[in-house]
Amino acid sequence: MKRRTKAASHGILGTRAALAAAGVCFGLWGLWLLLDAMEPPALVRLPIWLGGAVVADDFFLVPLTLTVGWLVTRWSTGPDRHRTVGAVRTTLLYVGLTTLIAIPLLVRQGTGVNPTVLPRDYLRDWLLLEATIVVAGAVVFVVQRSRFTFSRSRASSGDIGGR
Template identity: 70%
Template structure:
């Protein structure tokens, strides 16, 4: 019990210290824009990303109910997962670069690099898909004879 109270106290102190540092380092305009940005992130997540994820998931499930799909649905899901993760990581860099950021801080062309990465992921996924879709079912596979 004492350990929990100590951890809570440390957590509260760290949160207060972080809030103090935030107030000291960000100007008033930044403090006003911060809740707007966080609210916009919630709206985009709830009304764009979540429905898009549900629709893509529903389409993959509908597609996977065809005969022999058990060998390829994992490849498609994994490819979509990697495309989504890398897009979420790259999006802030791409958006920030478009606002005339300091070229010494963001010296690379993040849009081009992101597109090359996504193309590589899709090509590897397509190769794996066509490799696994052409494999004949063996006696150990589901539905194989």
């Protein structure tokens, strides 16, 4: 194992310090832009909104994600299910990602929509997208399931190759 020379250690520390200083400067610049762009009442509501986001994440989204992951894992341990669990996991991943992207549009739309700003019905479009993803995932699941009709053969023990 090589030892670093003093010059190399100082170079690494200097690089880290420069990156940390740049990060602090960008953070302060962002804070200045935030304070400049928002009214004082909005600045009061911001920590409440951020606190609500943390609570929603920690007490709703995380337990929901862990529960769905646990259920998929329990389901995937059955005989021959290792072959199709990829379709289920991929479908759940895409549903989660598209929902995460759509949440700001769905929340912003609210009631009394300004059609010049948000001219589409985002709830309907999001539901159609999620239905399309689920149907595609179900088709892939059924196709994969039907391709492996030899589920009772020697290869069903789960070993790769099975020959």
